[in-house]
Amino acid sequence: MKVTLENTRYQVQIDTLGAEIHHFLDKENALEYMWQADPTHWGRHAPILFPIVGTLKHNEYKVGEEVYTLPRHGFARDQEFQVMECTEQHARFRLTDTAETKKMYPFAFCLDVLYTLVDNQLTVQYHIENPSQQTLHFSVGGHPAFNVPVDPSLAFEDYYLVSEPLKSRTFLPLKDDLIDLEHKTLGQTNTAIDLTHDLFKEDALIFETKGKTAFSIRSDSSPHGVTVSYTDLPYFGVWSTSPVESNFVCLEPWAGIADTVDTTGDFSKKLGIQTLAHDEVFDTSYTISVY
Numbered sequence: 605m606k607v608t609l610e611n612t613r614y615q616v617q618i619d620t621l622g623a624e625i626h627h628f629l630d631k632e633n634a635l636e637y638m639w640q641a642d643p644t645h646w647g648r649h650a651p652i653l654f655p656i657v658g659t660l661k662h663n664e665y666k667v668g669e670e671v672y673t674l675p676r677h678g679f680a681r682d683q684e685f686q687v688m689e690c691t692e693q694h695a696r697f698r699l700t701d702t703a704e705t706k707k708m709y710p711f712a713f714c715l716d717v718l719y720t721l722v723d724n725q726l727t728v729q730y731h732i733e734n735p736s737q738q739t740l741h742f743s744v745g746g747h748p749a750f751n752v753p754v755d756p757s758l759a760f761e762d763y764y765l766v767s768e769p770l771k772s773r774t775f776l777p778l779k780d781d782l783i784d785l786e787h788k789t790l791g792q793t794n795t796a797i798d799l800t801h802d803l804f805k806e807d808a809l810i811f812e813t814k815g816k817t818a819f820s821i822r823s824d825s826s827p828h829g830v831t832v833s834y835t836d837l838p839y840f841g842v843w844s845t846s847p848v849e850s851n852f853v854c855l856e857p858w859a860g861i862a863d864t865v866d867t868t869g870d871f872s873k874k875l876g877i878q879t880l881a882h883d884e885v886f887d888t889s890y891t892i893s894v895y
Contacts, residue, residue, distance in 0.1 A: 606626070607687060607695050609695060609721040610692060611723065613723075613724070614631065616721050621682075621683075622682060622683065623652055623699070624648070625748060626641075628892065628894060635828060636751060637894050639851075642850075646845055646852070648681070649749060650747060651680075652680045652730075653744060653858070653860070654680035654743070655674070655742040656678045659781040659863060661865075664869060666868075666869045667741075672708055679705060679709070680699055681747075693720065695718070698715065701713050711738065711742070712734070713740055716729075716733075717730060717731075724894050725891050726892045730887070730888050732885065732887075733886075734884055735882075736882060741872050741879055743859060743874075743876060744860060745839075748832070748854060749852045750830045750853055753851065754830065761799065763853075765796065765821060769816075770793070771793065773811040774811065775790065775791030776810040776811070777789070778810070779865055781862060782863050782864060782867075784864075801844070803844075804846040807843070809843070811839070813840050814838070817840065818833035819842065830892065830894050831892070832857060834891070840858065843856065860877065863875070
């Protein structure tokens with residue numbers, strides 16, 4: 605089922621399958637900002653990453669002495685969410701544990717995803733509760749893919765990536781889909797980064813972030829672009845396909861990250877893992893701004 609949020613200029617459509625954004629449309633300029641999930645390139649729009657972000661080593665993890673298997677980015681993106689609230693410019697979607705999820709992930713949880721459209725901004729909030737006596741360990745993150753070029757009269761290479769504040773950040777390289785902490789470096793996000801398809805030949809660009817942060821896709825040849833901003837998320841990924849050349853770039857704010865190369869597999873000690881005691885809650889959000 606599709607849920608539509610709308611104001612005088614912008615329209616957002618969200619699918620209950622995965623609570624995934626499918627459209628962010630500027631009605632005045634007939635501009636679609638979201639990637640339209642061409643399966644010959646990448647067949648998703650903006651999946652929600654939960655209860656892990658990225659890849660587990662051997663796709664496995666341990667809780668106590670038990671070993672469990674989870675696919676890359678977890679299972680939420682393939683689950684049907686309930687619509688808990690829906691108004692013209694706000695919607696809340698909910699996913700809770702089931703017998704099937706507990707085969708992969710032995711925790712009780714309540715994940716709410718709230719979308720709020722105000723003017724040209726869509727805020728995405730993650731609200732997670734632990735209804736169990738057992739400590740809850742999880743990661744959560746966004747994976748929205750945006751059309752590049754935003755303006756269809758331009759080319760991919762007409763755009764660049766720029767961050768705010770404009771400063772260097774720790775860059776975390778990947779090795780076989782895992783974080784290679786031994787070779788982390790200082791990423792040059794203190795200047796604009798030209799978008800080319802070769803930029804992603806080693807997979808995603810992953811940065812550590814602190815405090816108020818924004819990453820934008822812009823072009824000097826068009827007023828139209830997109831910004832993803834947030835205040836309290838520790839990691840950010842930028843990704844597109846390679847060697848296949850696709851006309852999208854994902855701007856991904858994360859509370860969590862892939863396993864490290866040298867992980868022990870203990871889920872409670874995983875890099876970037878979030879922890880909730882009984883009846884505790886976790887809230888974080890990011891905002892997509894289009895222009």
